Amino acid sequence: SQQGEEDPQALSIQEGENATMNCSYKTSINNLQWYRQNSGRGLVHLILIRSNEREKHSGRLRVTLDTSKKSSSLLITASRAADTASYFCATGVQGAQKLVFGQGTRLTINP
Amino acid sequence: GAGVSQTPSNKVTEKGKYVELRCDPISGHTALYWYRQSLGQGPEFLIYFQGTGAADDSGLPNDRFFAVRPEGSVSTLKIQRTERGDSAVYLCASSLGGTGFYEQYFGPGTRLTVT
Numbered sequence: 769s770q771q772g773e774e775d776p777q778a779l780s781i782q783e784g785e786n787a788t789m790n791c792s793y794k795t796s797i798n799n800l801q802w803y804r805q806n807s808g809r810g811l812v813h814l815i816l817i818r819s820n821e822r823e824k825h826s827g828r829l830r831v832t833l834d835t836s837k838k839s840s841s842l843l844i845t846a847s848r849a850a851d852t853a854s855y856f857c858a859t860g861v862q863g864a865q866k867l868v869f870g871q872g873t874r875l876t877i878n879p
Numbered sequence: 880g881a882g883v884s885q886t887p888s889n890k891v892t893e894k895g896k897y898v899e900l901r902c903d904p905i906s907g908h909t910a911l912y913w914y915r916q917s918l919g920q921g922p923e924f925l926i927y928f929q930g931t932g933a934a935d936d937s938g939l940p941n942d943r944f945f946a947v948r949p950e951g952s953v954s955t956l957k958i959q960r961t962e963r964g965d966s967a968v969y970l971c972a973s974s975l976g977g978t979g980f981y982e983q984y985f986g987p988g989t990r991l992t993v994t
Contacts, residue, residue, distance in 0.1 A: 799980050810987040811922070811970070818980075856921050860980045865910065866935060867983060869921030 773870055774857060780876040787844045789873040791857030792837075799860040800833055801867065802842050804853045811856065814842075847877045881905070883986035885971050891992045892961055900956040900989045902971030910976030911954050912983060913946055914938075916968045928954060929976055961993045 775790045791800070799818045803811040817824045817833045817840070824831045830843040844851055854874050858867040884903045892898050904911050910929055914922035924938040928948045936946075943961075948954040958965055968990050972983040 801982065803985075811972075811985040813982045813984060816980075816982050858921075864935060865927050865929070865976075865980070866912065866924040866938070867914075867922075868924065869914075871919075871921050 774855070774873045776873060777871070778874045778876070780878060781847060783847060783849055783877050783879050785847055787847050787851070787875055787877075789842045789855055789857075789875070791840045791842070791870055793840075793857075793859045793868075793870075794838065795859075796862045797835075797859045798862050800831075800840050801858045801860070802829075802831060802840075803856045803858060803869075805856065805872070806853045814855075844875075849877050849879050851875060852877045883971055883973050883984055885969075885986040885989050887989060888987065889990045889992075891994060894961060894963060894993055896961050896993075898958050898961055898991065900958075900969050900971075900991070902954045902956070902973075902986060904952065904954070904971070904973030905984055908973035908975055908984075909951065910974045910981070910983075911948060912972040912974075913954070913956050914970040914972065916970055916988070918967075922970055925956070958991075961991075963993050966991055966993045 773792050801816045802814040805811045815826050815831050828845045833840045854872045856872045858869045886901045912927050913925040916922040926946050927935040931951045943959045946956045968988040970988045972985045974981040974983045
């Protein structure tokens with residue numbers, strides 16, 4: 769079963785705009801990771817945020833984590849056509865090494 | 880360096896047949912994971928190896944599924960008596976493992992189609 773729920777399920781914006789995706793989860797976690805997937809194949813790791821962190825940056829990416837609300841957000845600034853992909857949040861559940869993925873947000877950047 | 884590789888990239892098999900899917904992890908990564916992804920869904924965990932042993936196989940759907948990692952590097956996912964519902968992309972990932980929690984690096988996947 770999948771723990772995370774991404775919101776929105778699909779997002780379409782113009783190139784240059786910012787894109788925000790949200791993720792909610794249910795159980796206690798030790799970390800949360802965001803991945804990008806193109807064309808339904810391999811996932812590319814974007815960023816990992818640990819449960820004791822609140823915000824993390826990597827290039828044009830900004831991730832926040834609110835463990836009290838069991839939610840995270842991914843912000844992509846100054847979007848590019850190449851950012852078109854599906855984005856998944858995945859939680860590292862306490863006491864286990866596996867990742868539990870949400871259903872993803874399909875992001876489309878229009879030129 | 881080389882990433883995670885998976886072979887074959889595509890596999891078409893008839894219902895009831897046996898298939899093997901192979902994963903070569905990143906060199907030096909002691910942890911290896913198998914996930915399965917159906918169309919429009921996120922990946923679902925199948926099994927996790929730490930070294931040669933299966934540390935968590937709670938995601939294997941039934942006893943038709945089995946995985947091995949005999950030398951702590953390459954892993955093979957084996958599916959017996961395949962069913963149409965087994966059709967999916969099978970993803971392998973590896974990580975440094977050990978204590979704490981590390982980023983998982985995914986291979987390109989094997990798309991399995993059972994006809």
